[in-house]
Amino acid sequence: MILLRATFLALSLAAPFALAPAALAQREPPPAAPPFAGPALAAELGQDRIAVDTSFSGADLLIFGATERLLGPAGDNVVVLGLGPPRDVVVRRRVRWLGLWVNGPAARFQEVPNYYAVAATAPVAGLLEEPARRERRLGLDVLTARLPGPRDPRFRTALIDLKRASRLWNEEESPVEISGGRLFHARLPLPSTIATGDYIVQVLLVRGNRVVARQELPFRVDRVGATARIADVARRLPLAYGLACIALAAFAGWLGSVIFRRS
Amino acid sequence: MPVYLPIAEMSVDALLLLGIGLGVGWLSGLFGVGGGFLLTPLLILIGIPAPVAVASGANQTLGASVSGLIAQWRRGNVDARMGCVLLVAGLAGSAAGTQLFVLLKRLGQIDLAVSLFYVVVLGTVGALMVRESLRAIMRRRRALPARTHQHSWLHGLPLKMRFRQSRLYISIIPPAMIGFGIGVLSAIMGVGGGFMLVPAMIYLLGMPTTTTIGTSLFQVTFVSANVTLLQALQTGSVDIVLTLLLLTGGVAGAQFGAAMGTKLRGEETRALLGLLVLLVAAGLLVDLLRTPASLYLMGPAT
Numbered sequence: 145m146i147l148l149r150a151t152f153l154a155l156s157l158a159a160p161f162a163l164a165p166a167a168l169a170q171r172e173p174p175p176a177a178p179p180f181a182g183p184a185l186a187a188e189l190g191q192d193r194i195a196v197d198t199s200f201s202g203a204d205l206l207i208f209g210a211t212e213r214l215l216g217p218a219g220d221n222v223v224v225l226g227l228g229p230p231r232d233v234v235v236r237r238r239v240r241w242l243g244l245w246v247n248g249p250a251a252r253f254q255e256v257p258n259y260y261a262v263a264a265t266a267p268v269a270g271l272l273e274e275p276a277r278r279e280r281r282l283g284l285d286v287l288t289a290r291l292p293g294p295r296d297p298r299f300r301t302a303l304i305d306l307k308r309a310s311r312l313w314n315e316e317e318s319p320v321e322i323s324g325g326r327l328f329h330a331r332l333p334l335p336s337t338i339a340t341g342d343y344i345v346q347v348l349l350v351r352g353n354r355v356v357a358r359q360e361l362p363f364r365v366d367r368v369g370a371t372a373r374i375a376d377v378a379r380r381l382p383l384a385y386g387l388a389c390i391a392l393a394a395f396a397g398w399l400g401s402v403i404f405r406r407s
Numbered sequence: 408m409p410v411y412l413p414i415a416e417m418s419v420d421a422l423l424l425l426g427i428g429l430g431v432g433w434l435s436g437l438f439g440v441g442g443g444f445l446l447t448p449l450l451i452l453i454g455i456p457a458p459v460a461v462a463s464g465a466n467q468t469l470g471a472s473v474s475g476l477i478a479q480w481r482r483g484n485v486d487a488r489m490g491c492v493l494l495v496a497g498l499a500g501s502a503a504g505t506q507l508f509v510l511l512k513r514l515g516q517i518d519l520a521v522s523l524f525y526v527v528v529l530g531t532v533g534a535l536m537v538r539e540s541l542r543a544i545m546r547r548r549r550a551l552p553a554r555t556h557q558h559s560w561l562h563g564l565p566l567k568m569r570f571r572q573s574r575l576y577i578s579i580i581p582p583a584m585i586g587f588g589i590g591v592l593s594a595i596m597g598v599g600g601g602f603m604l605v606p607a608m609i610y611l612l613g614m615p616t617t618t619t620i621g622t623s624l625f626q627v628t629f630v631s632a633n634v635t636l637l638q639a640l641q642t643g644s645v646d647i648v649l650t651l652l653l654l655t656g657g658v659a660g661a662q663f664g665a666a667m668g669t670k671l672r673g674e675e676t677r678a679l680l681g682l683l684v685l686l687v688a689a690g691l692l693v694d695l696l697r698t699p700a701s702l703y704l705m706g707p708a709t
Contacts, residue, residue, distance in 0.1 A: 198648075201409035201418040234706050244695045246519045247704075302703035309701075336411065336418035367413065374413040378643055386639025389647050390632050393466050393654060397473030400658020 184212045185222075185357040187347040192361075194334060195368040202336040205363070207345055208329040215322045220356075221265045222320050223272075223282060223348040226332045228259025228312075229341040235299050235306070253293035253303060258339050260287060260313040261332040265320045271350045280348065280355070284308075284315050311335040340365045414646035415459045421652055423453065428467070428656025435471045435657070436478065436664025437671075438680040440601035440623065443468045443631070444529065444687060446653070447598065455649070462638035462645045467653040468599050469631040472624050474658040478665040479621030486572040486618045490625035492579050493586035493604070497630055500590020505637075508595050522695055524596055528603065529688035536606050536681030543674035573614045573622075582612060590630070599627035599634075602684055609677070616673030 190206030205226070213220050233256045239248030262268060268282045278286040288300040307313035312335060320330040332345070342364055349357040367375055378385045410421040427449055431442040443464050450460035479485055511520045564578035585607045593600035601623045608619040639645045668676060 196411060198411050199409065200411040231707065236704050236706070238699055238702050238704070244519070245697075245699055299703075302701075303705065306701070306703060306705040310705075336409070337416065339416065371411055371413040374647060378414060378639070378645070378647075382640045382643055383636075385647075386636040386645065389466050389639060389645050389650065390469060390635050392647060393470035393635070393650055394473045394632075396651060396654040397470040397475075397658055397661075398477060400470075400474045400654075400662060401477040404659055404662035 182212060183357070185347065185349040185359055186210050187359050187361065189345060189361050189363055192363045194338075194363065194365045196338075196340065196365060196371060197367075197369045198371055200336060200371075202338075203334045204331040205334055205345070206329060206331055207347065207361070208327070209347060209359075210326050211328070211349060212326075213351075214325045215265055215328060216325070217266065219351075221271050221350040222328050222330075223262070223264040223268055223350060224320055224330045224332070225280070225282060225346040225348070226259060226261040227257045227281075227344050227346070228339065229257075229343070230255040231258050231339075232256065233303065235303050237299070237302070251294045251296060251299035253288075253291045253299075256291060256303070257287070258312065258341070259334070259343060260284070260307070260315075261317075262315050263318060263320050263330045263332065264316060265322055265328065268316065271353070272355070273353055276353070276355065280346075284313060310337060312337065334365070338365055340367055410648065410652070412455075412459075412646050412649050414463075414644060415455055415649060417454070419453065419455070419649075424649065424652040425656040427453075428653035429660040430656075431467075431653075432471050432474070432657030432660025433664040434660075434683065435468075436475045436661035436666075437668045438602075438605065438620070438664075438676060438683075440599075440605060440627070440680070442471060442601075443598035444525075444596070444602055444684070448687070448691070450649075456644075458638075458642050458644040459646050459649070462635070462642060463649045463653070465599070465631045465634040465638060466645050466647070466650040467657060469628060469635055470650070470654040471657040471661050472599070472601075472628040472631060474661040475665055476621065476624040476628055478662060479624055482621070482669065483572070484617050484621035485625050486570055486614070486622045487625065488568070489570045489573055489575075489582060489608075489614070489618075490622045492568075492582045493589075493622070493626045494629050496583040496586030497590040497593075497600070497626060498633060500587035501594040501630065501633065502590075503587075504591035504594025507591065511595075521596060522691060524592070526688050526692045526695065528592060528596070529684050529691070532603055532606055533681050533683075533685030533688055535610070536677050537685060539610065540674040540678035540681060544678065547674070570614075573612075573618045575612065575614060577612065585611060586626070593630060593634075599631045601627045602680070605680070606677075616677065620668065 187207060187209030190208065194203055194205070207224050211220055211222065215222060233253050234250050235253065236250040237248045238245045262282055264271065268277065272282065277283055278290065281287045281290065284304050288304055304313065314333065318331065320328050322328050342362060345361045345363065347359045347361065348355045408421045409418045411418045431446045434440065434445065435442040446467060447460050447464040450464060451457055476485065564580045566578050566580060567576060568579050569576045589600040589603050589607065592603060604623045604626060605619050608614045608622065609616060635645060
């Protein structure tokens with residue numbers, strides 16, 4: 145009992161300053177809650193800013209946290225969902241025309257998350273009922289089924305396949321790891337093609353087919369250093385950037401002809 | 408050694424880009440072509456988004472052409488007067504070609520149009536070059552005197568001008584028409600047009616192979632500078648990091664190519680370039696005919 149009290153105390157003490165966004169957690173008190181109970185769920189990101197510099201070749205985003213009750217097959221479960229900024233996407237089907245493969249019918253999907261990743265302590269399909277999964281967009285099948293766009297299911301399947309092949313979408317590739325019964329951590333893979341912008345990670349605590357607590361953790365993907373300056377100049381001063389590209393390329397060509405002069 | 412490209416927004420192996428630059432630069436120096444018709448499909452093949460591949464390919468072509476142009480200029484192989492005539496007409500042609508591109512895009516199927524243009528133009532040019540250069544080689548083997556100059560109706564046109572370096576005294580109308588036509592094609596295909604210009608100068612204008620290469624590099628340098636600027640202004644898809652990596656390999660390759668080109672006979676150079684052009688055309692044709700691995704493709708909504 146003393147040990148238990150110490151754990152709760154440590155959690156409730158640590159939460160306000162170390163785990164600042166913990167206040168966002170929507171807690172639902174268990175039937176016999178002790179008066180000093182900490183939050184049901186406290187989670188944090190390893191970093192809230194992914195810096196894209198010249199040597200960036202993808203990253204893993206670490207999500208870690210603790211729960212009030214024991215995690216595992218008999219107890220609570222944690223689901224982690226990562227979402228990128230929405231974009232409009234066009235999927236085209238190639239058709240045969242006079243023996244040549246040409247672009248045929250196209251389907252336009254709106255508000256497609258540019259990035260999507262799900263991880264959980266157990267398969268999500270077994271943790272939540274279909275309506276709950278659909279509401280929270282847990283699973284690529286329910287995500288694409290809800291997207292505004294044409295109804296043809298083949299285009300939706302193709303969208304999933306193409307996004308998965310580009311490594312921008314993934315679904316339960318590796319589970320959320322549990323250690324010591326109440327601590328959990330997960331890594332969401334971010335490929336090198338990830339777009340800059342505002343991202344969000346949702347951490348859900350599932351108990352008996354219901355989501356009992358939820359936390360939203362935002363993070364940003366930003367260009368830094370030379371990469372940021374080049375992209376910035378190209379966007380704001382296109383004429384100067386274009387002239388600089390011409391001058392640099394011509395200079396490199398001249399330099400080469402001097403260095404490799406063979407006559 | 409991965410490097411992150413700021414405009415393409417992806418990470419690529421730097422050594423792969425250096426290698427591609429070296430190979431394309433070598434061909435550029437050897438044949439006097441910018442290499443855009445090889446570089447752009449190669450960049451798309453390794454996963455660079457198509458607009459970035461076209462724009463940065465034009466920028467790399469510029470650097471490689473400057474390098475080759477200087478090497479050819481030192482050997483006295485550039486007919487600047489002919490280059491200027493071709494260039495002025497070429498810039499007018501590429502402005503017209505851009506309008507045609509916009510029109511084709513509005514009609515849909517711009518991808519098919521570009522692919523068919525590539526197959527038809529590269530196939531025709533390649534086949535003509537291989538046939539002619541093989542004949543020239545055979546004629547030399549049989550030790551027959553080569554025909555230096557044929558007089559045709561082209562020589563009866565007005566506005567004659569003397570092109571001393573090419574040893575020609577012809578009307579400026581045929582070169583201006585060639586420059587304009589290649590300008591239109593290069594705007595649609597997103598290439599400098601050197602591979603079309605070299606054979607056109609040899610077969611249609613009767614220029615000697617040595618000056619065609621330097622003169623074509625002269626024209627390609629300015630056309631690719633124009634394309635780079637237009638792309639930076641209109642689409643913002645010129646990736647300077649990608650360009651400089653390609654160029655690092657490219658400028659070295661261009662010098663070795665130019666040095667090697669002087670050792671080869673003109674008709675052998677033309678036969679090799681013709682074969683290369685035919686190879687690219689065949690590859691693109693196979694791509695159009697073969698059942699693709701994925702029947703679907705994805706892109707951002709425009």
